[in-house]
Amino acid sequence: MSSCMLACLTIFFYRRRNMLSVLLLAFFFITAGFAILNYLLPIVGLTPDAVERYIPWATAIAAGWQKSILQSITSINLMETAKQIPAYTVPLAILFYLFDYSILCGYLLSTIFGILCIYELYHIAEDLFDERTAKLAAFLLVCSPLFCLLSTMLLRDTMTLLFILWFFRLWLLHDREPVIKYRLLMIFSLGYAGLLRPAIIFVILFSVVCAKTIFNPTQRRGILFRITALTSAIVVLAFIFSLINKVDVISQARIMQGVKYSDIEAINARQAASADAGSAYAPAINYGSFTDILQYLPLLIVDFMGGPFPWQVKKVSQGLAMLDSGALWLLYLFFLPEMVQFFRRNRKWGGIIFSYLVVGVSASAALQSNLAAAQRHRLIFTVIILPLAAHGIAKFLWGKHRAINRSAWGAAPGLSSFTGGSVPGVSRLYPDPPLADRVPAPVR
Known part of the structure; x- marks a missing residue:
C-alpha cells in the first residue's frame, strides 16, 4: 500500500x-x-x-x-x-x-x-x-x-x-x-x-446562512425560504420512514447523536471520564447550566485555541500539541490583522471564515476544551486560518525585502524580485486593487 x-x-x-x-x-x-x-x-x-x-x-x-x-x-x-x-x-x-x-x-x-x-x-x-x-x-x-x-x-x-x-x-x-x-x-x-x-453540519450551515443573508442582503429572503423548505422536507421524510419501519429515525439519526453531545450531563460526564483517565490538561468544571458555560467561555476559548500550556503537559501527544500551540500563538499575530483587511477587501469570504471560526470555536470550547480530544478537533478550525496567516507572513517578508532593497539601492525594488512576477495577495477570484507604489526594479 x-x-x-x-x-x-x-x-x-x-x-x-x-x-x-x-x-x-x-x-x-x-x-x-x-x-x-x-x-x-x-x-x-x-x-x-x-x-x-x-x-x-x-x-x-x-x-x-x-x-x-x-x-x-x-x-x-x-x-x-x-x-x-x-x-x-x-x-x-x-x-x-x-x-x-x-x-x-x-x-x-x-x-x-x-x-x-x-x-x-x-x-x-x-x-x-x-x-x-x-x-x-x-x-x-x-x-x-x-x-x-x-x-x-x-x-x-x-x-x-x-x-x-x-x-x-x-x-x-x-x-x-x-x-x-x-x-x-x-x-x-x-x-x-x-x-x-455531526456537529460540523450546523457550523457550516450557519456559515452558509451568514454568507447569504448578513453579508449578502439581496439573497436573504430566497435562502431562508430554501433552508426552511429543505428542513421541512427532511423532517417529513424521516417521519414517513419512521411510520413504515416503526423506528424513531429522528432520535436514532447520526446528526441527533451529535446534538445529544451538547447535553449538560453529557459534558460533565466526559470531563469526569477525562479527569479519571488522566487525559485532561486543566481542572474539571462541573457545570450546572448553560449560564455557567457562558461565564467560563472566554477562558475555555483560550484553553481550546492556545492549550495545553507547558505546566499542563502530561503525555507525548500533549507535548506535541503544546509545540503546535506555540506556533499557533505566533500565527495568530499575523492572522488577526490580516482577517480585518481581508474582510474589508472580500466581504463575502471574510464573513464565511469569520462566522465559521466564531461558531465552531465557541461551540467546541464550550463542549470539550478540557478534553484530550480537543487537541485533535482544534485542527478543524486552525487549518482554516493558515491561508490568512500565510498571507500576513508573506506581506511581512515582502515589506522587509522592500526595506532592505530601499536601503541598498535608494529605491523600491520591483515586485518580481520577490514574487516572480506576482504581487502577494492577488487572487485569481478576488484581485486586490493595484498598488500605488509600484516602482520598476533598478538596473543592476
Whole structure:
C-alpha cells in the first residue's frame, strides 16, 4: 500500500515538479516512515476510540464480507450501522478485507487523507490569494507536529478535515463557475463530513446562512425560504420512514447523536471520564447550566485555541500539541490583522471564515476544551486560518525585502524580485486593487 502511495506521488512530482509536489513527497516520507516505525516498535499506542470502536467495528464488517458480501449487504441493520460511524469504518473495513486486518493500513489511511488535506489547503489559499501564499500555507501545515502525528494514527480526524476543506474548495470553484456539479459535490462533502462529525453540519450551515443573508442582503429572503423548505422536507421524510419501519429515525439519526453531545450531563460526564483517565490538561468544571458555560467561555476559548500550556503537559501527544500551540500563538499575530483587511477587501469570504471560526470555536470550547480530544478537533478550525496567516507572513517578508532593497539601492525594488512576477495577495477570484507604489526594479 505504501508502495502504491509512493508511486502515485512520484508520478505527481514528475508531472508537476513544483513546490506542492515536493511538500507532499516530504510529508509522505515523514508520516509513512513514522507509521511503519510505530507499527514495528510501538511508540504511540492506539487511542481508546481505535481499540474500543473503530477496529472492532471495521473487523466485524470485513469478517461479514469474507463470509458472503451479498448476504452482508442484504442483512444490514441501518439503525445499528449508523451508530458505527460507517463513513470511517467502511473504508477501514475495505483495507482490512484486502490486507488481512493489518493495523498499518489504518495508519496509512490517515496518511492518505493528510496528503489530500495539504493538497486542498494549497488550492484554497491559491484561489483566495496567490501561489506564494499557497506554498507557505501548505508548508505551515506540513510543519505542524500534531497534524503529522494525526496522519499516522487510526483516527477519523484527517478524513473529517479533508471533507471540510473540500467543501470550501468546491464553494470557491462554484463562485468562479456556478454549475450544478459543484453544488452536488458540496452537498455530498457536507453530508459526509456530517456523518463523521455531526456537529460540523450546523457550523457550516450557519456559515452558509451568514454568507447569504448578513453579508449578502439581496439573497436573504430566497435562502431562508430554501433552508426552511429543505428542513421541512427532511423532517417529513424521516417521519414517513419512521411510520413504515416503526423506528424513531429522528432520535436514532447520526446528526441527533451529535446534538445529544451538547447535553449538560453529557459534558460533565466526559470531563469526569477525562479527569479519571488522566487525559485532561486543566481542572474539571462541573457545570450546572448553560449560564455557567457562558461565564467560563472566554477562558475555555483560550484553553481550546492556545492549550495545553507547558505546566499542563502530561503525555507525548500533549507535548506535541503544546509545540503546535506555540506556533499557533505566533500565527495568530499575523492572522488577526490580516482577517480585518481581508474582510474589508472580500466581504463575502471574510464573513464565511469569520462566522465559521466564531461558531465552531465557541461551540467546541464550550463542549470539550478540557478534553484530550480537543487537541485533535482544534485542527478543524486552525487549518482554516493558515491561508490568512500565510498571507500576513508573506506581506511581512515582502515589506522587509522592500526595506532592505530601499536601503541598498535608494529605491523600491520591483515586485518580481520577490514574487516572480506576482504581487502577494492577488487572487485569481478576488484581485486586490493595484498598488500605488509600484516602482520598476533598478538596473543592476
